[in-house]
Amino acid sequence: MSICSKQIIAIILLLAASNQTLANNTTPTNEEPRQRPNFASIDLNADGDIDFDEFSSHKLPRGDHQTVFGRIDTDNNGIISHKEFVDHKPPQRKNRKEDQ
Numbered sequence: 001m002s003i004c005s006k007q008i009i010a011i012i013l014l015l016a017a018s019n020q021t022l023a024n025n026t027t028p029t030n031e032e033p034r035q036r037p038n039f040a041s042i043d044l045n046a047d048g049d050i051d052f053d054e055f056s057s058h059k060l061p062r063g064d065h066q067t068v069f070g071r072i073d074t075d076n077n078g079i080i081s082h083k084e085f086v087d088h089k090p091p092q093r094k095n096r097k098e099d100q
Contacts, residue, residue: 036090037058039082039085039086041058042054042055042058042085044057048081048082049079049080049081049082050079050080050085051078051079051080052065052066052069052078055068055069055080056069071088072084072085072088074087074088
């Protein structure tokens with residue numbers, strides 16, 4: 001193998017290794033906190049309330065839609081007001097290291 005071929009192979013290997021390192025550093029982990037959606041992004045018809053259909057159209061990180069909706073809808077009127085949404089504090093995920 002010529003010196004030029006060896007240099008090209010070395011460069012390709014370095015590029016592959018650096019791309020893999022970059023990918024590992026930008027891949028989100030389960031330990032990173034997820035951003036909570038804002039009220040307006042869930043209130044699809046912009047009427048100032050979130051009904052169950054609007055709420056269930058969004059993916060939840062955990063739990064089922066009916067249970068979570070019920071926890072946020074504190075007055076049980078079938079809609080989530082802006083105040084209920086702001087006042088709701090999602091349960092914190094336990095740190096796996098603390099559980100051991």
